[in-house]
Structure formats: C-alpha cells, structure tokens
Amino acid sequence: MRVVSQYFLNASQTMILTVIVFLFMSIADPVSAAFCSLRDPVLAIQRLYPGVTRHRSIVRPIDQEIRNQVAARLPFTLHHNEIGKHTLYQVMDDDHLIGFVQARSELSDWGMVEIAWAISPDMRIVGLIFQRCRSSDCNETLKNKVLVAFRGRSFTRLLGLMSADGESLSEEGKAFFSPDSAMPLLMLSSALKTLAVTELAWGDVISAQQK
Amino acid sequence: MAFFALTITGVAVADSGIASGWRENTRWAVDLSTRFSRDLRQNHQSSQQVVGFDLHKVFTGEQGDFATLVFQPYWVRLHDVKNPGFYFDGGDDAELTWRIANINYTGLSHGSFNLRVGHFEVPFGLEQNIDTNGTLRQYSFRDRGIKADWGVSVNGVLSEFDYEIALTRGSGNNISERDDPYVFAGRLGTPSTGNMIVGFSWFDGKVLAANGAVERQRLAIDMAYYYRQWETLLEVSAGNNAGANRSNVLAELSWRNPMETFHSYSQFRYVREEGNNHWLDKSSVTLGLEWKVNRFVDVSTQWFKELDVLQEQKTASIVAVQLRVRI
Numbered sequence: 001m002r003v004v005s006q007y008f009l010n011a012s013q014t015m016i017l018t019v020i021v022f023l024f025m026s027i028a029d030p031v032s033a034a035f036c037s038l039r040d041p042v043l044a045i046q047r048l049y050p051g052v053t054r055h056r057s058i059v060r061p062i063d064q065e066i067r068n069q070v071a072a073r074l075p076f077t078l079h080h081n082e083i084g085k086h087t088l089y090q091v092m093d094d095d096h097l098i099g100f101v102q103a104r105s106e107l108s109d110w111g112m113v114e115i116a117w118a119i120s121p122d123m124r125i126v127g128l129i130f131q132r133c134r135s136s137d138c139n140e141t142l143k144n145k146v147l148v149a150f151r152g153r154s155f156t157r158l159l160g161l162m163s164a165d166g167e168s169l170s171e172e173g174k175a176f177f178s179p180d181s182a183m184p185l186l187m188l189s190s191a192l193k194t195l196a197v198t199e200l201a202w203g204d205v206i207s208a209q210q211k
Numbered sequence: 212m213a214f215f216a217l218t219i220t221g222v223a224v225a226d227s228g229i230a231s232g233w234r235e236n237t238r239w240a241v242d243l244s245t246r247f248s249r250d251l252r253q254n255h256q257s258s259q260q261v262v263g264f265d266l267h268k269v270f271t272g273e274q275g276d277f278a279t280l281v282f283q284p285y286w287v288r289l290h291d292v293k294n295p296g297f298y299f300d301g302g303d304d305a306e307l308t309w310r311i312a313n314i315n316y317t318g319l320s321h322g323s324f325n326l327r328v329g330h331f332e333v334p335f336g337l338e339q340n341i342d343t344n345g346t347l348r349q350y351s352f353r354d355r356g357i358k359a360d361w362g363v364s365v366n367g368v369l370s371e372f373d374y375e376i377a378l379t380r381g382s383g384n385n386i387s388e389r390d391d392p393y394v395f396a397g398r399l400g401t402p403s404t405g406n407m408i409v410g411f412s413w414f415d416g417k418v419l420a421a422n423g424a425v426e427r428q429r430l431a432i433d434m435a436y437y438y439r440q441w442e443t444l445l446e447v448s449a450g451n452n453a454g455a456n457r458s459n460v461l462a463e464l465s466w467r468n469p470m471e472t473f474h475s476y477s478q479f480r481y482v483r484e485e486g487n488n489h490w491l492d493k494s495s496v497t498l499g500l501e502w503k504v505n506r507f508v509d510v511s512t513q514w515f516k517e518l519d520v521l522q523e524q525k526t527a528s529i530v531a532v533q534l535r536v537r538i
Contacts, residue, residue: 034537035238035267036281036311037342042322042368043402054275054321059236081506085238092275110439111471131404134437 041089041103044116044129048101049091055101056090060201070196074159075166078193079107088202090209097121097209102198103131106190110134113186117194121209125150125158125191137183146187149176155195162188236269242285244345244535250293251528257292257302261285261345263310265537277318283310283344297421298384308384310344311359315366327364327377333357334364334375334398335412336433336446337461347513347533348476348499351446354459355427356418360394361386374399382419390424392417400433408435414450426453440467442476456485474501494518509535 045055062083071077082105089101100119105112111134118127128146130138150158161173162185169177169185177184199206242263249256263285270278285308289295292302299306313329332338337350338358352358362379374397381392393416400410414429431448444463451457465476478497483490499513511533517526 034242034283034310034342034344035240035265036283036344038238038267039403040269040276040279040322043370043404046321046323046368046370052321054318056271056275057236057269058271059238059269083506087236087269107470109469111467111469134406134439 040087041101041116041129041131044103044131045089045091045101047129048116048118048127049093049098052091052093052098054092056092058088058090058202058205059085060088062086062197062201066197066200069200070193073155073196074192075162075164076189078197086197086201088198088205090205091118099126100198100202102194104190104194104197105132106186108133108135108186109182113138113183113190115187115190117191119195119198121206122154123195123199123206124152124154125195126152128187128191135183137181142181142183142187145177146184149173149184150188150191155192155199158188158192158195162192233268236271238267240265240537242283242345242535242537244533246347246531246533248292248529248531251530252525255291255293258290259292260288260290263345275318277316279315279317281311281313281315283312284308285310285345296384297419306384309359320367323367323369325366327366327375328362330359330361331364331377332359333379333394333396333414334366334377335396335414335429336398336410336431336448337435337444339373339375339398339400339410339412339433340403340408340435341444345535346501347511347531348501350444351448351459351461351480354448354457354482355414355416355429356420356425357381357383357394357416359383362394368402372399372401373403381416381424387419390417390419392419392424394418398433406437409433412448427451429459440469441465442467451485458483472503475499476501492519507536507538509533509537511535 040057045052062078064083067078067083090097091099091101099121101116102119103114103116105114113133114131116129116131117125120126128143130143149161161170163170166189169188173188242265244261245258247256247258263283266280266282268280269276270280286305287308288305289299289302295302295304309330311331313327313331315325315327317325319325335355338352343349360379360381360383362377364375364377366375367373376397377394379394380386381394394414395416396412396414398410398412401408410433412431412433414427417424417426427450429448429450431446433446434444436443442465446461449458460481461478463476463478465474467474476499480495482493484493495515495517497513497515499511501509501511503509513531515527515529
C-alpha cells in the first residue's frame with residue numbers, strides 16, 4: 001500500500017493531466033498518427049495527372065454529422081477511425097482546374113488498403129492508384145478492370161454496381177468482375193465513400209468550380 | 212512555463228478570428244505520454260513524462276501549395292534516467308525538446324525538388340520512411356549518435372525514387388558550435404508506397420556528444436518488404452567511428468492484425484566494432500507490442516535483451532511500458 005501511495009505522491013502533473021484527458025476524450029477531435037508522418041500523395045497525383053504543374057490542398061473536418069449523411073446515402077458509412085481532418089487535392093494545369101484527388105483507406109483481410117482516386121470536376125471517377133495494398137490482388141490487371149467498370153461514372157451510376165444492402169456487387173457489377181475476389185467490392189465501397197464525402201465536405205469547392 | 216504560455220497563446224491565436232487564414236489547412240494536437248522502464252539486471256526503474264504540441268500546416272495560394280510546416284515542441288521530464296541525452300542536466304531533469312520543427316518549401320517543382328529548413332530527422336536508412344518519434348520501437352539512430360538535427364535539406368518525390376540530402380549542424384536538439392560538429396547525410400530509395408522498398412544512404416559527420424564531437428561515417432542499404440499482415444525490415448551499414456571500423460545490422464519482423472490495432476514486432480541487432488587488434492561483437496533482441504486502444508490512446512510495451520556484449524560489460528535486460536494519448 002505504501003508503494004502505491006508513493007507512486008501517487010510522485011505522480012507528476014503530466015500524469016494527472018493524462019488522467020483528466022481521458023475524461024474528455026469522447027468530445028475531442030480524434031488524431032491518431034503524429035503529423036510528421038503525413039505525406040501528400042505527390043507520386044499519385046503525378047501518375048494520375050501526368051504533366052500537371054501544381055495542386056492545392058483543402059483540409060476539412062470529417063465529423064459525425066458527415067458520417068450520418070454518408071449513412072443516409074449509402075448502405076454503409078465511414079469507420080469511426082475515418083473521423084478527423086482529411087485533405088482534398090485540387091489538381092491544376094496552369095490556372096485551370098483539371099480534377100481532384102482524394103486518398104481513402106479501407107479495411108481488408110490484409111490490413112488497410114489505401115487508394116488515391118482521381119475525380120473529374122463534375123464528380124466522376126476517372127482514375128486510381130494503389131497507395132498502399134498488402135494483397136497480391138492489387139495489381140495492374142485488377143486496376144484496369146476496375147477502371148473499365150468505374151471510369152466516367154458519377155455517384156448514382158456507381159451505386160448501381162452495388163447490391164441494395166451493400167454486401168455484394170449488383171448484377172450489373174458482377175458482369176465486370178470474377179466472383180472469387182473481394183477486392184472489387186472493397187474498391188467500389190471506397191469509390192462511393194470518396195465521392196459522397198467529397199460532395200458533402202467540399203461541396204462549396206465543387207460548386208465554385210462548376211460555375 | 213514559457214513554453215506552455217507560448218503554446219496556449221499560439222492555440223488561442225489559431226482559434227481566433229484574427230488568424231482564420233492561419234487556421235486554413237492546419238491540423239494540431241496535444242500529445243501526452245508516460246513511459247516506465249525497468250532494468251531487470253540492475254533492478255533500476257526510471258520514467259519519463261512528455262507533453263507535446265503537434266502542428267501541421269500546408270501553406271497554399273492561388274498558384275497551389277507552396278510549403279508545409281511541421282512544428283513539434285515537446286516538454287520532457289525525466290525521473291532517474293541513466294544515460295540521458297547530453298542536452299539534459301542529468302537523469303532527473305526537464306527540458307524543452309524538438310522532435311520535428313521545419314518548413315518544407317514545395318513550390319519549386321510540384322514536389323520533385325523541395326527545400327527544407329529547420330529541425331528534421333537526418334535522412335538515413337529505415338528511419339526515413341517509418342515514423343518512430345515518441346514510440347518505444349526504434350531503429351539504428353543510436354549507431355550514428357543522432358536522430359534529428361537542425362539544418363537544411365533538398366528532398367523530393369520522383370516517379371522512380373524518393374530522395375533527401377541534408378546538411379545539418381550535428382548537435383541534435385540544441386544548436387551548438389562546440390567542437391564544430393556537422394552532418395552531411397542522404398538517402399535515395401524506391402517509392403515509399405510500394406510493397407518492396409530499397410534504399411541507399413550515406414552519413415558523414417562529426418556528431419556532438421557530452422564529451423565532444425565524434426567523427427562518424429556510414430554507408431547503408433535498407434529494405435522493407437510487406438506481404439499481407441507481415442512486415443520485414445533490414446538495414447545493413449558499415450563505416451567507422453573516429454577511425455575505428457564498425458558494421459551494424461538491424462532486422463525486424465512484425466505482424467499487424469487486419470484492423471491494424473495490434474502490432475507485434477521482433478528485432479535483432481548486431482554490431483561489429485574494431486578494437487585494439489581484435490574485433491568486438493555485440494548483439495541484442497527486442498520484442499515489442501503496440502495496441503491502439505482507440506482513436507486517442509496507444510499502449511505499448513517492449514523487452515530489450517543484450518545477448519552478448521563488449522568485454523567486461525553487464526548484459527542489459529530492460530522492460531518498458533508506454534501510454535500515449537493524442538487529442
């Protein structure tokens with residue numbers, strides 16, 4: 001008991017502060033990794049838009065309200081860990097906007113799959129790069145198949161590739177992919193979430209570009 | 212206290228209407244951790260508490276992004292720590308330390324040629340791509356005597372490789388001209404987004420320590436390979452400390468669950484050092500676990516064990532536990 005009380009007496013203000021912080025965690029914004037580990041998807045932007053001269057970052061909070069709105073538009077929603085600040089990259093060639101890039105992570109059997117999606121100014125999927133994928137399924141063959149199925153589709157038309165409950169591909173979606181891989185459904189979920197979140201969190205930016 | 216006043220003032224200003232431009236593209240967090248270490252052989256316990264401020268801001272204009280600021284001042288309190296960094300006045304001390312504090316000017320060539328000024332990790336080996344700031348899990352910086360330093364670098368991301376070349380003061384946390392230290396180091400590697408990453412590094416420096424600056428040179432090859440939930444890391448370096456030849460090997464195998472909330476790792480280190488007319492070998496293993504309890508809390512533990520050590524030294528066996536909270 002004496003040892004325990006000694007520990008308590010020796011506790012620094014920092015430790016006490018740590019305990020207090022626990023009490024407030026439920027109302028605070030989530031921040032996981034240290035910010036020195038943040039990396040812009042420079043290589044993805046270069047590959048998705050060859051020859052572009054610059055990009056602009058627009059950081060916005062993705063909060064519980066947006067999570068609820070995504071749930072209203074899709075048969076699933078964002079993971080709790082996706083709440084936080086996210087970046088939309090406006091890609092420009094000279095003074096003209098030529099598209100957006102957003103990277104999103106999805107849970108898979110082999111850990112996080114991070115995909116950078118290229119989006120046209122009128123909110124259609126036009127390209128993708130695997131930023132991170134530990135599965136051998138993530139290869140050029142899959143990427144090309146996904147592009148054939150997704151390219152040029154808006155949110156509504158992409159949603160047509162998914163079953164109503166979000167658990168599988170629709171009949172239209174199954175026509176593009178073999179049934180023995182889970183990756184196309186995961187990538188479809190990622191693309192749908194990307195478009196939904198972009199429209200909800202950066203709607204003013206998109207509207208301004210379309211005027 | 213001046214640091215806290217500065218931090219609180221900075222946060223208040225950042226949250227005020229006056230600084231709405233400053234808030235644009237800004238992320239900030241408070242980072243708290245407490246760490247306990249016990250040397251099982253010497254029956255000695257130490258601890259440290261850390262309170263830090265973590266700020267990240269992308270400066271952007273009509274012409275696009277042109278700079279990124281990372282600013283991480285951390286207040287560190289040590290309790291009975293043996294062999295603390297030389298910028299502490301002993302093992303029971305508190306100091307303001309700098310993890311990362313630099314601005315990277317990215318407006319020159321769309322990320323392919325950037326200029327960094329400030330305090331940053333010396334580019335070398337595995338440290339370049341994997342963040343180990345504030346974690347129990349560490350790589351080989353002790354072999355070179357320095358992890359982060361004040362200076363300048365050129366860096367960038369090209370289609371086939373990433374690079375960073377730095378010239379720094381060689382004094383670590385504090386800028387010091389004592390013994391005229393310096394570091395010239397760099398790393399060239401395949402893109403960090405791949406599942407197989409290979410890099411080549413060099414280090415040429417006179418690194419400041421408590422008893423003066425020590426000349427150190429190294430050449431290294433590092434490799435990272437990812438397959439499903441497994442991560443394999445390897446770093447092999449060779450060079451010399453003040454003319455005494457030395458080689459260093461670090462190998463790590465780690466596993467994460469699909470949610471990536473659990474991370475277990477095992478490291479093996481081997482050092483071969485030239486002594487008086489003979490070579491000295493030293494090896495150790497490290498076993499570690501990290502658990503991301505939720506979006507805010509991270510708990511980790513690690514056991515470090517020296518297997519065979521340089522002559523007439525007692526082998527160490529150290530257990531450490533850390534609680535980290537970011538809000």
